[in-house]
Structure formats: C-alpha cells, structure tokens
Amino acid sequence: MSAMSEDTLIWTDVGHLDDIPRLGSRVVTTPVVDIAVFRTANDRVFALHDSCPHKAGKLSQGIVHGESVTCPLHSWVIGLADGTAKEPDEGCTRVVPVRLKDGRILLAAGSA
Amino acid sequence: MNMIAPRRRRLVLVGNGMAGIRTLEEILSRAPHDFAITVFGAEPHGNYNRIMLSPVLAGEKTFEAITTHPRSWYEENGIELIAGEAVVGIDRDAKTVTGALGATRPYDTLLLATGSNPVIIPLPGHKLSGVIGFRDIADVETMMAASKSGTHAVVIGGGLLGLEAANGLALNGMDTTVLHIMPTLMERQLDPVSAAMLKADLATRGIKVITEANTKAILGEDRVEGVTLADGTHLPADIVVMAAGVRPNIALAKEAGLACGRGIQVDDGMLTSDPAIYAVGECVEHRGAVFGLVAPLFEMAKIVADRVTRSADSDYTPAVTGTRLKVTGIDMFSAGDFIGDENTDDIVFRDASRGVHKRLVVRDDKLVGAVLYGDAQDSAWYFDHIRNETDISALRDTLVFGPAPGNDNAAPGIESLPDTAEICGCNGVSKGAILNAIGSFGLTTVDQVRSRTKASASCGSCTCQVEALLTHALGSAYDATPKVAAVCPCTTVGHDAVRQAILSQTLRTIPAVMRAMGWTTPDGCARCRPALNYYLVCAWPGEYRDDSRSRFVNERMHANIQKDGTYSVVPRMWGGVTSAAELRAIADVVDKHRIPTVKVTGGQRIDLLGVRKEQLPAVWGDLNAAGMVSGHAYGKALRTVKTCVGSEWCRFGTQDSTAMGIALEKMTWGSWTPHKTKMAVSGCPRNCAEATIKDFGVIATESGWDLYVGGNGGIKVRVTDLLAKVSTEADVLEYAAAFMQLYREEAWYLERTAPWVERVGIEYVRSRLSDPNGRLLVRDRFMKSQQHMQADPWAERAASADAHEFRALAAVA
Numbered sequence: 026m027s028a029m030s031e032d033t034l035i036w037t038d039v040g041h042l043d044d045i046p047r048l049g050s051r052v053v054t055t056p057v058v059d060i061a062v063f064r065t066a067n068d069r070v071f072a073l074h075d076s077c078p079h080k081a082g083k084l085s086q087g088i089v090h091g092e093s094v095t096c097p098l099h100s101w102v103i104g105l106a107d108g109t110a111k112e113p114d115e116g117c118t119r120v121v122p123v124r125l126k127d128g129r130i131l132l133a134a135g136s137a
Numbered sequence: 138m139n140m141i142a143p144r145r146r147r148l149v150l151v152g153n154g155m156a157g158i159r160t161l162e163e164i165l166s167r168a169p170h171d172f173a174i175t176v177f178g179a180e181p182h183g184n185y186n187r188i189m190l191s192p193v194l195a196g197e198k199t200f201e202a203i204t205t206h207p208r209s210w211y212e213e214n215g216i217e218l219i220a221g222e223a224v225v226g227i228d229r230d231a232k233t234v235t236g237a238l239g240a241t242r243p244y245d246t247l248l249l250a251t252g253s254n255p256v257i258i259p260l261p262g263h264k265l266s267g268v269i270g271f272r273d274i275a276d277v278e279t280m281m282a283a284s285k286s287g288t289h290a291v292v293i294g295g296g297l298l299g300l301e302a303a304n305g306l307a308l309n310g311m312d313t314t315v316l317h318i319m320p321t322l323m324e325r326q327l328d329p330v331s332a333a334m335l336k337a338d339l340a341t342r343g344i345k346v347i348t349e350a351n352t353k354a355i356l357g358e359d360r361v362e363g364v365t366l367a368d369g370t371h372l373p374a375d376i377v378v379m380a381a382g383v384r385p386n387i388a389l390a391k392e393a394g395l396a397c398g399r400g401i402q403v404d405d406g407m408l409t410s411d412p413a414i415y416a417v418g419e420c421v422e423h424r425g426a427v428f429g430l431v432a433p434l435f436e437m438a439k440i441v442a443d444r445v446t447r448s449a450d451s452d453y454t455p456a457v458t459g460t461r462l463k464v465t466g467i468d469m470f471s472a473g474d475f476i477g478d479e480n481t482d483d484i485v486f487r488d489a490s491r492g493v494h495k496r497l498v499v500r501d502d503k504l505v506g507a508v509l510y511g512d513a514q515d516s517a518w519y520f521d522h523i524r525n526e527t528d529i530s531a532l533r534d535t536l537v538f539g540p541a542p543g544n545d546n547a548a549p550g551i552e553s554l555p556d557t558a559e560i561c562g563c564n565g566v567s568k569g570a571i572l573n574a575i576g577s578f579g580l581t582t583v584d585q586v587r588s589r590t591k592a593s594a595s596c597g598s599c600t601c602q603v604e605a606l607l608t609h610a611l612g613s614a615y616d617a618t619p620k621v622a623a624v625c626p627c628t629t630v631g632h633d634a635v636r637q638a639i640l641s642q643t644l645r646t647i648p649a650v651m652r653a654m655g656w657t658t659p660d661g662c663a664r665c666r667p668a669l670n671y672y673l674v675c676a677w678p679g680e681y682r683d684d685s686r687s688r689f690v691n692e693r694m695h696a697n698i699q700k701d702g703t704y705s706v707v708p709r710m711w712g713g714v715t716s717a718a719e720l721r722a723i724a725d726v727v728d729k730h731r732i733p734t735v736k737v738t739g740g741q742r743i744d745l746l747g748v749r750k751e752q753l754p755a756v757w758g759d760l761n762a763a764g765m766v767s768g769h770a771y772g773k774a775l776r777t778v779k780t781c782v783g784s785e786w787c788r789f790g791t792q793d794s795t796a797m798g799i800a801l802e803k804m805t806w807g808s809w810t811p812h813k814t815k816m817a818v819s820g821c822p823r824n825c826a827e828a829t830i831k832d833f834g835v836i837a838t839e840s841g842w843d844l845y846v847g848g849n850g851g852i853k854v855r856v857t858d859l860l861a862k863v864s865t866e867a868d869v870l871e872y873a874a875a876f877m878q879l880y881r882e883e884a885w886y887l888e889r890t891a892p893w894v895e896r897v898g899i900e901y902v903r904s905r906l907s908d909p910n911g912r913l914l915v916r917d918r919f920m921k922s923q924q925h926m927q928a929d930p931w932a933e934r935a936a937s938a939d940a941h942e943f944r945a946l947a948a949v950a
C-alpha cells in the first residue's frame with residue numbers, strides 16, 4: 026500500500042481497542058463481506074476478510090497466536106499482516122487496512 | 138472467640154532486581170506468612186533475569202522468556218508491587234520510605250537491593266541522545282531500535298558486558314567497533330594469549346576491536362553522530378554503548394545517612410549501619426569488596442533470609458567466582474588468579490588448529506587460577522580444585538588434560554567430579570545436590586532439574602553439565618534428545634514434563650508455563666495453548682481462570698461450528714431419557730428461532746443444527762427455561778452416557794441400567810477431560826448401549842456390574858478392557874470418578890482413553906485403582922474438582938457472560 030493511497034482511504038471508527046480481547050477477534054459486518062478484526066498480545070490490530078482461503082472458515086472464530094490465526098475448520102494458519110496461508114498450505118485472504126489512533130480502531134472498510 | 142492474628146511484620150524491598158527478589162524467595166521459603174511485603178521497583182515491570190539481556194539483544198531469547206517473576210507471581214504471593222516508581226527517600230526515624238510518585242510505606246525491616254549503575258564516562262558529548270549503558274531491558278530496546286534506523290555502533294569498553302553488547306549489535310546487522318582502553322580484551326578474565334584469540338574470533342563475526350583506544354569525544358548535534366579518538370581516528374556512530382564498568386547505586390542509602398564506601402557497607406550478616414535495614418546485591422560493599430556477578434549475590438540472599446526470618450545467624454563469606462562470556466559459539470571460562478606472580482607456575486596447553494588455549498596457575502601444589510578458551514567443558518572440575526584448594530601434586534602431569542585424560546567422550550570427567558563440585562556457579566548448586574534431586578524426585582529432564590534445584594536457571598552456561606549428570610545418573614534411560622513428542626513446535630518439552638512442572642513449580646497461568654519451560658514463541662500456537670489451558674484447569678480446579686482465548690472455537694462458543702459457520706446445539710438428555718415436556722420445549726425453541734434441522738444423534742439426544750451465532754444466547758436461555766443444560770457435545774469433556782432400558786422394562790435386563798447411567802451422568806457432567814469422554818451402561822451382556830466401545834462402559838450382570846475402560850468406536854475401533862467387577866451402584870460411581878480423574882491427571886491433551894490405556898497399559902490403570910485407599914484419594918480429587926465444574930455454561934452466557942463473542946463489533950454501511 027503506497028502512502029498516496031493510504032491518504033485517499035476513508036477511515037471508519039469501528040470501536041475501541043478494548044472492545045476486542047487480547048488474542049481475540051471481533052467481526053465488522055458490511056453489506057458485502059464480514060471483516061474480522063484481530064488484536065494480538067501486544068495490542069497490534071489487523072483486519073482480514075472473515076473467510077479462510079481454504080473453505081471459507083470464519084477466521085474470526087480461530088485461535089490467535091503471534092501474528093497469525095489458526096482457522097477453526099481445518100487448522101490452516103493464516104498470517105494476519107498479509108492474509109497468506111503458512112506453508113505447506115497455499116492461499117490468501119484479503120487484507121483490510123486498519124489503523125489504531127488514540128485507542129480507537131479505524132478501518133478502511135470501503136476498500137474491502 | 139478471639140482469633141486476631143498477630144500483626145505481620147512489614148518488609149519493604151527497594152529494588153526489584155535479581156538479588157532482591159531472590160532474597161524474597163528465600164524468605165518466603167523459610168516463613169511464607171510472616172511478612173506483609175511491599176516491593177518498589179524503578180523499572181516498570183516484574184523481575185527478569187538480567188543476565189539474559191545479552192541473549193535477548195542477540196535475538197536468541199524474547200523478553201517474555203527471561204521474565205522470571207511476572208506480576209502474577211507477586212499477586213500469588215500476596216506481595217504488593219509498586220513498579221515504575223523509584224524510592225526517593227527513607228525516613229529512618231519514622232521508618233517509612235517514599236517513592237517518586239508519592240507512595241509512602243512503613244516498614245519494620247527495610248531491604249535495599251538497588252543494584253548498580255553503568256559508569257558513564259564524562260566525555261564531551263556523553264549526554265547526547267543515543268549514548269547509553271547496558272543494564273536494563275530499556276537499553277536493549279534502544280539498541281534494537283538503533284539497529285533498525287542506523288548502521289554504526291560503537292561500544293566503549295572491552296569487558297564481558299561490552300563484548301556481549303557488541304556481539305548483539307553485530308547480530309542485529311550493525312557495523313560494530315569496540316573501543317578498549319587496555320592493550321588486551323577482558324584483561325580481568327583473560328590472559329593475553331586467550332584475549333588475542335578472542336579478538337580474532339570476534340573479527341570473524343565482523344566485530345572490530347581497537348585496543349589502547351583513548352576516546353576523546355562523542356560528537357553530534359542533539360543525537361550522537363560519531364566518536365573521535367585521541368589519535369585523531371573518527372568513527373561514525375548511530376549509537377554509543379558505554380560498558381566501562383558499574384558503580385554500586387548508593388545515592389538513596391547515602392542520602393539516608395547509612396554508612397557507605399564504594400557501596401552500602403554491610404557486616405557479615407548483611408546488616409547496614411541501621412539495625413532495621415539490610416542490603417543485598419551489587420549495591421553493597423562487604424569487607425571492602427563490591428560485586429558484579431550473581432553467584433555471591435544469591436549467597437547473600439540466603440544470609441539475609443536467615444537473619445530476617447530469624448532462622449539462623451549465618452554469615453556471608455566471600456568465595457572465588459568464575460566467569461563465562463555469553464556469546465554463542467565462544468566457549469571460555471576464567472576463575473581465580475589466572476595471571477600469577479613469581480611464586481606461581483603456569484601450565485599451558487595450546488592447540489591452535491582447534492582454537493584451544495588453557496592456562497592453569499599453580500601455587501604450592503594448589504591450583505589458584507585458570508583460563509580456558511575454546512574448550513571450557515572441564516571448568517567445573519578445575520573450579521572445584523581452586524575452591525577446595527586441593528593438593529594437585531599427584532595430578533600435575535595430566536592436570537591440563539582435564540579429569541579424564543585420553544577419554545574423548547561427550548562429557549568427560551563428570552563422573553570423576555566429587556559430589557561437592559559446583560555445577561551451577563550462579564546458584565551454587567553442587568553435583569551432589571543435583572544427583573540427589575534426580576534420585577529422590579525421579580527427574581529425567583534438564584527442565585525438571587532446573588525447576589527443582591535452580592541449576593542452569595540463570596546464565597544457562599552449565600546446561601551441558603546438567604545433561605551430563607542426567608546421562609551419568611540415568612544411563613541409557615536418559616536421552617538428551619528426548620524421544621517424547623514435544624507438545625507442539627513451539628517447544629521441545631513433552632506433555633508429561635509440562636504437567637509435572639505446573640504442579641512442582643506451582644505454575645498458574647499459560648504465560649507462566651511458557652516462561653518456565655522456555656517456549657520459543659511469544660504466545661504459543663493453536664496446538665499448545667488449548668493443551669496448557671486444560672492442564673491448568675485440571676491442576677488448579679476453582680482457582681485457575683479459564684482462558685477462553687486458548688479454547689478451540691466450539692469450547693469458546695459452547696456449540697459446534699458447522700461448515701457454513703452456523704452452530705449446532707445439543708442439550709443434555711440425562712441417560713438418553715426425555716419427556717413430553719422436554720420434547721415440547723425443544724419443538725418450541727425450534728419454531729421460535731426457525732432452526733432448520735432437528736436430528737437425533739448417535740449419542741441418544743437431540744441436535745439442533747444451523748443456529749446462527751448471534752441467536753445462541755437466546756436459544757440457550759429458552760432451553761434453560763425448560764430445565765435443560767448444555768450437553769457439551771462440543772467439548773473435550775464428558776459427552777453422553779448412553780443407556781439401554783434395562784431391568785425396568787426389558788425382559789432380559791438384570792439391573793436398572795437407565796438409572797445407573799443417569800447417576801453417572803449427573804456425577805460427571807461438566808468435567809473437562811484431555812479428550813472427549815463417553816460412557817454407556819447396558820442392562821445385560823447383550824450390550825445394547827454399546828458399552829464395550831466407550832471410554833467407560835458398564836455392563837450389568839446378575840451379581841452386579843462389570844466395569845470396562847478404554848474403548849473407542851471412532852476412527853480406530855478398540856474394544857474395552859475389563860477394569861473391575863463390582864457389586865453396588867456406589868462402587869460403580871466410585872470407580873468411574875477415580876478412572877475419570879486418573880485419565881484427567883495423567884493423559885496427554887487430545888489423547889482419548891483408548892490410546893492412553895494402550896500407552897500406559899491396562900495393568901497400570903488397574904493397579905492405580907484396585908487399592909481402595911488410592912482409589913478414594915483419586916476419586917476425592919475428582920469430586921472436589923466437580924464442585925467447580927458443574928455450572929451450566931449456557932446459563933452463564935444466556936445471562937450475558939462473554940457477550941462480545943456473540944455480537945458484531947460494528948456494522949459498516
């Protein structure tokens with residue numbers, strides 16, 4: 026994502042960091058897709074389409090560890106930062122730009 | 138009744154570091170309840186193993202992995218921790234201390250453990266941003282940040298600390314130069330030959346060393362930009378680390394009027410000039426000496442604890458210390474007087490091609506000092522001779538070849554060490570103490586030895602000696618590359634080791650287990666976290682707070698996730714018996730919530746499939762209202778107890794198998810187990826309830842009940858083994874509870890009873906449960922645990938527990 030397009034994104038406040046438990050996830054619904062917003066142990070926040078590249082398992086329901094989530098259906102491990110499945114699995118889920126500002130979670134949901 | 142306990146003595150510790158906390162541990166082990174303890178720490182966290190900052194900087198360990206006492210440790214021991222607030226004043230008349238943010242605490246006994254400060258040489262420019270010492274985690278973070286934004290590092294000081302800093306900076310990709318004022322590196326630990334070898338070894342790692350370097354100034358506008366030497370050399374620098382020694386931190390003590398020299402002066406009992414104030418650690422001066430390694434400090438900790446708890450009038454006596462450099466791949470050891478004088482002889486061994494140099498210094502047939510470079514595996518043996526002042530005249534010819542000359546096996550000489558030989562220098566643990574612990578507690582792994590004895594728990598450099606002792610003690614039974622399967626790729630330890638450590642070290646949280654067992658990932662993975670969570674649930678019933686983030690989605694949601702992301706709901710149907718009222722209530726719930734599928738399960742109950750996540754609390758609330766609770770169809774837990782109609786109706790039935798099944802289910806529901814657990818009760822050997830493929834199966838006979846265990850009807854069918862034949866219903870319940878608990882306590886996570894029984898053998902299970910006393914003990918633990926387990930998770934959630942799990946965070950149009 027280049028700096029230019031970062032600026033042109035429309036950021037929506039979807040809640041406070043503390044609305045998501047550490048090592049947990051919450052869902053933001055949109056008319057098109059569900060977005061899973063994750064919080065890591067050290068309070069980094071990531072957002073992905075809530076759909077596993079394997080068989081569309083809801084990643085928001087998985088176990089979060091480090092900067093990955095393990096899908097609840099067949100245990101694929103998906104990187105939170107890039108949406109890519111860890112080897113040996115192959116596949117990628119869409120990343121949604123997300124920002125943390127003064128504890129508020131800002132999501133560029135429009136770019137979903 | 139007058140039961141007012143005597144007021145506990147107030148103990149305040151200033152300095153939340155290695156010596157202070159070790160002293161508290163020693164005090165708690167002598168008198169766990171005598172003191173109301175407050176700890177002030179200038180650093181904003183619990184205590185960590187400061188020694189291990191070097192491996193953290195080198196990227197070999199995480200900060201979490203070196204945290205020895207997280208905040209939970211203080212809570213569990215009832216200690217008040219005031220972290221991030223330095224004490225700025227002691228009022229010795231009022232007996233209070235006051236922190237920088239105003240916290241004031243009274244004391245009966247005060248313990249000062251303020252450590253040391255790095256010496257910052259007052260060169261021009263020493264106050265520039267980017268000029269730091271190497272003392273705490275903040276320094277490490279500064280160095281790591283510098284390595285991301287800059288490229289050049291300069292370390293002033295070529296001693297132990299400076300070289301470990303340089304090594305870490307270089308490993309972080311920085312172009313690193315060490316400036317050392319003396320002609321050779323680490324001159325307080327190495328002779329010139331080994332120092333030159335070290336310099337060459339560092340060069341191969343890309344670390345430049347300038348000896349006899351006279352630093353003139355640090356340059357820069359507001360950040361450091363470079364360093365100039367007296368000879369005009371200019372070095373660019375994005376960070377400058379001063380590692381020119383440490384100075385005891387005595388400002389507070391001095392201000393309070395305590396006697397101070399270089400450090401806070403203490404007597405042999407570690408008492409300062411004020412009879413209510415003790416001091417321990419690097420901040421003290423004892424008989425004119427100050428300290429820089431943990432071994433003597435841990436010794437002092439014992440003395441203080443003896444004195445404060447009035448357990449003994451022990452005295453601190455100084456001892457020789459040995460030093461190692463913690464740079465992975467460089468093996469060195471140094472102790473005692475390794476330079477010698479006109480009254481000493483040197484014995485020197487040199488093997489240039491292997492890069493080995495050993496220098497032994499002998500005075501009057503006694504070994505007084507040693508430097509080992511390139512091969513330090515015999516250090517414990519030499520160190521023992523130095524400390525015990527052994528007469529080595531008979532050994533002299535082969536002394537330099539170590540305890541087992543000519544023998545080249547992996548751990549030469551460990552057997553030839555006397556029991557008094559110190560293996561772990563940091564913690565003062567002898568060979569005898571380790572062997573003793575291995576023998577009396579049946580230890581089989583390094584981690585177990587570490588948790589029992591603290592050997593290898595601080596700087597870790599004696600780990601291979603501890604392994605050698607395990608090999609020595611257990612013979613072929615010990616295998617350093619354990620055959621036991623690791624819990625998951627985050628660790629090398631197996632399930633049994635984890636379960637033992639949880640109990641023996643009273644580990645009470647998942648992070649605590651990961652820290653104690655050296656997990657390599659910050660927060661585990663989807664395999665280990667559920668396992669650790671279960672082990673803690675099992676070990677500390679009623680105390681452990683279940684970590685929902687470490688539960689598989691089904692157990693977190695208390696429903697089974699389906700392929701389309703909806704859930705299924707299975708209420709408990711005790712023993713497979715239902716009623717018109719229950720069926721009607723289920724039908725109403727199905728209509729009201731428009732649940733698409735209703736199915737009778739293979740476990741004799743009803744499954745409601747296709748419930749959306751946000752509907753779950755309401756569905757549960759309605760089922761609860763009709764008297765139904767969770768069937769745990771989603772859990773590694775007690776699932777179903779299938780029954781047949783039995784003697785109440787069946788023409789062949791010999792006992793009331795239905796009532797027996799209901800009694801079993803009422804007793805065992807709600808319990809978490811390593812894997813799912815299923816039971817069945819059949820009323821006669823025709824076995825309509827399929828009891829012989831269940832985890833715990835009961836088959837009624839004319840004279841009583843036959844109890845079977847370890848069956849499985851799933852992927853790999855296994856028929857049960859007979860556990861016992863009993864006569865009464867009460868016997869069935871007693872055996873069932875005891876069997877469940879044995880399985881709960883000893884099986885590995887995700888191991889069903891069938892593979893568990895095959896692994897440990899049915900004879901073992903029988904032997905544990907046949908003795909009535911043993912059986913009752915295990916049974917009682919189950920019943921105790923059940924007191925905390927039989928709360929309906931659905932009712933809790935219908936009443937809004939974990940509400941966030943069932944709601945979207947936000948809806949974006």
Ligand code: SRM
Pocket residue numbers: 697698699705707736737738739740741742743744770776777813815830831848849850851852853889
């Ligand atoms: C619903 C049910 C099928 C049915 O419609 O009848 C069922 C459904 C599932 N079974 Fe089963 N099993 C069901 C009875 C059985 C039985 C029969 C029994 O219990 O008498 C067996 C064989 C007996 C046994 O376990 O030994 C059985 C052997 C398995 C296995 C293989 C277990 C094994 O040790 O090999 C699995 C896989 C696993 O657990 O890892 C499994 C897993 C599952 C899971 C949980 C798969 C999953 O993780 O999603 C299914 C969940 C469905 C859901 O959402 O409710 N199910 N499953 C039955 C629920 C019983 C209940 O009331 O709780």
Ligand SMILES: Cc1cc2nc3c(=O)[nH]c(=O)nc-3n(C[C@H](O)[C@H](O)[C@H](O)COP(=O)(O)OP(=O)(O)OC[C@H]3O[C@@H](n4cnc5c(N)ncnc54)[C@H](O)[C@@H]3O)c2cc1C
Pocket residue numbers: 151152153154155156157177178179180187188189190191222223224225250251252253271272273298301386389417418419420428429430431432434461463563596
């Ligand atoms: C990088 C590094 C590597 C090392 N390697 C080794 C090694 O290999 N082997 C070895 O034996 N030793 C090693 N050491 C030395 C060892 O860490 C120290 O000897 C030991 O930590 C000293 O313990 P202490 O409790 O006296 O001081 P510290 O551990 O420094 O603890 C003192 C604490 O007191 C706090 N404090 C100070 N003043 C106040 C105040 N007024 N109010 C509240 N809090 C205060 C400080 O912030 C600090 O947290 C190493 C040290 C470092 C820095």
Ligand code: SF4
Pocket residue numbers: 781782783787788789790791819820821822823824825826
């Ligand atoms: S086999 Fe089943 S049906 Fe038959 S008697 Fe026994 S219990 Fe009754």
Ligand code: FES
Pocket residue numbers: 077078079080081082096097098099100101
């Ligand atoms: S759908 Fe995610 S692993 Fe199969």
